[in-house]
Amino acid sequence: MNPKPRQARDFEFRCQLAAGLHARPATRLAEVAAEFQSECTLRNLRNYAIANLKSVLSIIAAEVRHGDSCEITVRGLDEEAALSGLQRFIETELPKCDEPLLPAPPSRGSLPRTLRDAHAHAVLGTAASPGVGRGHIVRVGGLRIPAAAQSEKPKDRKQEQQRIDKALAAARIALEVRLARAANKTEQDVLKAHRGLLSDVSFTDRLANLVEHGRPAGRAIVEACGSFVEMMRSSESLYIRERALDMHDVCARLLAEIYGEPATHTPQLTKPSIVVAENCTPQQLLSFDRQHLRGLILEAGGATSHTLILARSLEIPAITGVRETALLPDSEEAIVDGSRGFAIAEMSQAVERYFRNESEIAERRRARLSQFASSAAVTRDGQRLEIGANVAAVEELGPAFQNGAEGIGVFRTEMLFAGRETPPTEAEQFEAYSAAARAAGGKPTIVRTLDVGGDKPLACLDLPQEQNPFLGERGVRLYPRHEALLCSQVRAILRASAHGRMMLMVPMIATVDEVRWCKALIASVKQELAGERVTFDDKLQFGVMIEVPSAGFLIEELAREVDFFSVGTNDLAQYFFAADRDNPALAALANPLAPAFLRFLQQIADAAHRAGKWIGICGQMAADARNLPIVIGLGIDEVGVPSAAIPDLKHRVAKLNASDCRDLLKRALSCASAAEVGALLDSYSGEKLPLIADDLVVMPATAQNKDEAIREAVGTLWVAGRIEDRVRLEDAVWAREEVYSTGLGHGFAVPHCKSAAVHAPSIAVLRLREPVEWGSLDEKPVEIAILLALPEDAAKEHLQVFARLARKLMNEEFRNQLLSARDAAAIRSCLEQNVLAEA
Amino acid sequence: MKVVAVTACPTGVAHTYMAAEQLEKTAKTLGHAIKVETQGAIGIENELSDGDIQAADAVIFATDIEVERGERFEGKMILRVPVQEAIKNPAGVFAKLKN
Numbered sequence: 025m026n027p028k029p030r031q032a033r034d035f036e037f038r039c040q041l042a043a044g045l046h047a048r049p050a051t052r053l054a055e056v057a058a059e060f061q062s063e064c065t066l067r068n069l070r071n072y073a074i075a076n077l078k079s080v081l082s083i084i085a086a087e088v089r090h091g092d093s094c095e096i097t098v099r100g101l102d103e104e105a106a107l108s109g110l111q112r113f114i115e116t117e118l119p120k121c122d123e124p125l126l127p128a129p130p131s132r133g134s135l136p137r138t139l140r141d142a143h144a145h146a147v148l149g150t151a152a153s154p155g156v157g158r159g160h161i162v163r164v165g166g167l168r169i170p171a172a173a174q175s176e177k178p179k180d181r182k183q184e185q186q187r188i189d190k191a192l193a194a195a196r197i198a199l200e201v202r203l204a205r206a207a208n209k210t211e212q213d214v215l216k217a218h219r220g221l222l223s224d225v226s227f228t229d230r231l232a233n234l235v236e237h238g239r240p241a242g243r244a245i246v247e248a249c250g251s252f253v254e255m256m257r258s259s260e261s262l263y264i265r266e267r268a269l270d271m272h273d274v275c276a277r278l279l280a281e282i283y284g285e286p287a288t289h290t291p292q293l294t295k296p297s298i299v300v301a302e303n304c305t306p307q308q309l310l311s312f313d314r315q316h317l318r319g320l321i322l323e324a325g326g327a328t329s330h331t332l333i334l335a336r337s338l339e340i341p342a343i344t345g346v347r348e349t350a351l352l353p354d355s356e357e358a359i360v361d362g363s364r365g366f367a368i369a370e371m372s373q374a375v376e377r378y379f380r381n382e383s384e385i386a387e388r389r390r391a392r393l394s395q396f397a398s399s400a401a402v403t404r405d406g407q408r409l410e411i412g413a414n415v416a417a418v419e420e421l422g423p424a425f426q427n428g429a430e431g432i433g434v435f436r437t438e439m440l441f442a443g444r445e446t447p448p449t450e451a452e453q454f455e456a457y458s459a460a461a462r463a464a465g466g467k468p469t470i471v472r473t474l475d476v477g478g479d480k481p482l483a484c485l486d487l488p489q490e491q492n493p494f495l496g497e498r499g500v501r502l503y504p505r506h507e508a509l510l511c512s513q514v515r516a517i518l519r520a521s522a523h524g525r526m527m528l529m530v531p532m533i534a535t536v537d538e539v540r541w542c543k544a545l546i547a548s549v550k551q552e553l554a555g556e557r558v559t560f561d562d563k564l565q566f567g568v569m570i571e572v573p574s575a576g577f578l579i580e581e582l583a584r585e586v587d588f589f590s591v592g593t594n595d596l597a598q599y600f601f602a603a604d605r606d607n608p609a610l611a612a613l614a615n616p617l618a619p620a621f622l623r624f625l626q627q628i629a630d631a632a633h634r635a636g637k638w639i640g641i642c643g644q645m646a647a648d649a650r651n652l653p654i655v656i657g658l659g660i661d662e663v664g665v666p667s668a669a670i671p672d673l674k675h676r677v678a679k680l681n682a683s684d685c686r687d688l689l690k691r692a693l694s695c696a697s698a699a700e701v702g703a704l705l706d707s708y709s710g711e712k713l714p715l716i717a718d719d720l721v722v723m724p725a726t727a728q729n730k731d732e733a734i735r736e737a738v739g740t741l742w743v744a745g746r747i748e749d750r751v752r753l754e755d756a757v758w759a760r761e762e763v764y765s766t767g768l769g770h771g772f773a774v775p776h777c778k779s780a781a782v783h784a785p786s787i788a789v790l791r792l793r794e795p796v797e798w799g800s801l802d803e804k805p806v807e808i809a810i811l812l813a814l815p816e817d818a819a820k821e822h823l824q825v826f827a828r829l830a831r832k833l834m835n836e837e838f839r840n841q842l843l844s845a846r847d848a849a850a851i852r853s854c855l856e857q858n859v860l861a862e863a
Numbered sequence: 864m865k866v867v868a869v870t871a872c873p874t875g876v877a878h879t880y881m882a883a884e885q886l887e888k889t890a891k892t893l894g895h896a897i898k899v900e901t902q903g904a905i906g907i908e909n910e911l912s913d914g915d916i917q918a919a920d921a922v923i924f925a926t927d928i929e930v931e932r933g934e935r936f937e938g939k940m941i942l943r944v945p946v947q948e949a950i951k952n953p954a955g956v957f958a959k960l961k962n
Binding site for chain 2: 760763764766768769774776777778801802812814818820823824826827828829830831833834835
């Protein structure tokens, strides 16, 4: 900030905060201004917005961005002092109020061109759980006056004002208490911003004004909240738009002060529904009748919450970070697209058609993958990989087994403990674990004991506040201090083991002593149960997670104590590389494909096998099909992955050759970087897929425009299992179309691209039933669209095939042959003969 | 007439080769000798030597991107057309050469 004195009572400065005068610096600025009696005004010289410097909301509304010049004017008795105080603050303190810009917000959704052209009114969000769903909008939560108070008539105005004042005071005290306990600076800053809102003169004036106009206290709060939230949401700054949630929080707090804590209300879904909420806890998600839950639209941001992990696992389409949920009218029918990140509450013909097309293609993919679900994952040379599902709730087991899970890789028990004031009783836990055991019907279920810590706090457990929670009291390290809790969990697991094939696994093991402590506890619980004549599986397998590097060097010793190992690659990589897994700036560092990590994994896997123990991997590494050759090469016995990934993994294992995988691992181990290993993996795809195949030719294709045709062609590759990320490939194809149309005339188009979304180079062909406008060179509509999809590092031989095809298409005879082909097989064979034969 | 040409498009997957094909076919029907260098995703193919270029009566660039190793053509008159034009109307491209 470079203040430049102009006159005695005003001065100008340029905002140099990267995120502009957002809530936090505005809060500090307002605090300083409030120290003086004088009226302090800020004028943004870019948009001429005028703000009361004592009001955070007012400052925020002035939309001061990076680089804006602003004028500050001071009028009043202490104007000299105010002026120099403000000037000093802006010069020396304000620049420190900034903080590194938040990581770029996840990309917003986008509307397919067909719907854009149909002028569908969509709300955009971040794609968070793929798929498309259709149902009636059901709004959950949000700011609501308790029903009893809905019809409340204002008492006298003075009394209503007192209720508000009391609520404000109580909320301030509650905030101070939380502030004193705040774990870190970020949380403190958020709470301070809330405190600022509570004292903000624009806000309190607004409340007073509404009461003056005859509103009862509750109504005044809801109305004031609504108007400020609207103002913030219409802000140009993403940062300020997101602060609308703060306003919301503060007003919810005030309402709770007046009417008491609201009971969490979960509406009964009685028909296909799309739930719209500010946020949704995992428990809430599970409490909805899944038969009717077709989609989830959340205002809160982020794509990594437990709720969304659940949504993905239950295959419920979801979008997050949706700011304009107000545009989705209650009980109207809507669609939500969790692959592309939008929702539309207007079932026009175009929207209907879009939904039908998307559902149909998803159904085709499901049908294809279900062929693999029921088979075992065995390589061509007979090496077996057991593929289990990772789940956090009993409700996930059904879909997991439908997807072909051969067991439960990890049953995370944290959800049973989350979001409640007291831990679940043994009976509650027994009910959950035995339900899981029964649902698994004899398939192995690995139950992981409670894995919490400073980084995963629990309301029902008194956890220490730590500087460095990832390196603090997590997992097994908490057990000695919470022995009773662990005992009840182990009792519940053992009792449930009588109902199925259970295994018990302990997280965060770093030493042999920790294992011995757990075993002693299990032994005493067994003795106790035997004494009570309770049945349990006496041979219950006991295993440990390998996620602390020290444990990786103790496999031989640990093997004497345990039945199996499961490598938690996410945590192991984070500790191995000393790189916070939640810090996006370090994401590239904690790469499990790094040769150093692979060497460690190999050492662990070999040691486990030498000791005669089986070893699994649960973690992102195992879920990514690209890494399969490494997993197989390492000789891993079992993997635990999200259930949606299972059919594809099984299908891919069947295409691999274990001895090739071992060779590939050998080469990977001698690479110098993760990138080199990645390139090695990309060059190896096991069985070579042919460039063209019958299932890549669609005849007749039903697309009615170019956008639909591109979606249909890309969707065909998706159904055939050649790509995972449809949207990314569509975007790449469109990026190329936008340079200039690939319509080459004579009724042909060759949309094409290179994209990392493509595993195997492929040609998809649409023989269109109705010719489609493509912006072709000769302005004629397209009858045959040939999609050429190449991986980023396409091999020369494939490029040569595509080049040959391009040249052939200049030949009228060849074009006529394709145009007159009777069926898909004829098109495929015509391409093969003319283009592949010369390869 | 002896013609040399270079074709190159943004992705280098399809249009480079279509344009090359069109120029070659059309040259044949018009009775010209032609050699077309393609600069696509595969890299440079059918590369024009200094001798080819020196001996040429005309040079055509049917390109949407910068030609690689363009210094080879220094001092030559070059007819530059978009790739699409060579695909759509190759005869027109040759007609332009005459002007």
